[in-house]
Amino acid sequence: MPVFRQDSPDIPEWCELRGFAEVELGPGEAVSLVRNGPREIVVGTHGTGQVDWREGARSITEGQSVALPDGAADYTLHAVGKPAYFMRLWGDWGPRIGGVGVFRVEPNGPAKNVGDPADYPKLTGIDRHYHDYDEYWIVIEGSGLARVDNRSVPMRRGDCVATGTGHPHDIQQVNGPFRAVYLETTLRRQERVGHLWEHTHGPSLPDPERA
Structure with a gap:
């Protein structure tokens, strides 16, 4: 990650x-x-x-x-x-992408959707999920812990967290109000858009070349 x-x-x-x-x-x-x-x-x-x-x-x-x-x-x-x-x-992404925008996270916020089970301490409502494309989070306010695969990594304003296709990821913790820009680039594999969960959509199959 x-x-x-x-x-x-x-x-x-x-x-x-x-x-x-x-x-x-x-x-x-x-x-x-x-x-x-x-x-x-x-x-x-x-x-x-x-x-x-x-x-x-x-x-x-x-x-x-x-x-x-x-x-x-x-x-x-x-x-x-x-x-x-x-x-x-x-x-240099392709013409068909997942999406782009801004998202917010509050400490201990309510869960937004089901997500995959998390076996680590989790203090946000963001769900553990994966994508059929690469995703980038650029922090514009706040700080916290990102989780990709089995690693927790600190992130702060100005950081970009890059997650490759198929790698499960999550926001484990935020230290107060948090905002980030997200960019989901070229659609790959089955070209499914949105949050994918292993218990619903099948194995994540992380791309080893995008880690």
């Missing part, structure tokens, strides 16, 4: 996410940016912002995103009225 940060030089080769960067803008501010990868997505993480490129524009709030068209070599981010925060994600 790799954990890396924005400027990390050692992102594993299998990771389809090749970089990320947070952009913070004050009221009415704007910044012009150059695309960094074959694929690039902008996610709103706080406030209301606008993404402009030559052929179009879109307003986004927390959890909403824009996938830049292939021909958009540069673009501009604007804060609309109040401060706005964005997360840029770039890499």
Whole structure:
């Protein structure tokens, strides 16, 4: 389970996410940016912002995103009225992905769905699950413990937790309110979207090359 940060030089080769960067803008501010990868997505993480490129524009709030068209070599981010925060994600994933957005976790929160049994101390409502694609969590608020396979790893603001296809994962604990951007990249295997559980969907079969 790799954990890396924005400027990390050692992102594993299998990771389809090749970089990320947070952009913070004050009221009415704007910044012009150059695309960094074959694929690039902008996610709103706080406030209301606008993404402009030559052929179009879109307003986004927390959890909403824009996938830049292939021909958009540069673009501009604007804060609309109040401060706005964005997360840029770039890499080389395919045209069909699982999803992207923002999620929150509260300490000892209620369980959201069934999940697989956990044989470790667990203090969140996030379920133990796996995917038919790789998933990345980029922490934007708080800290805690991620669990992938049988390992617990600390995570804090600015960390990216990368989980390969088929590897069971979970958030074991958070130390207060927690928010993260999630990116689910190229659909693989049976191309099932969402949380998969061994007791419902069959063995997870972790990909040994994506660990």
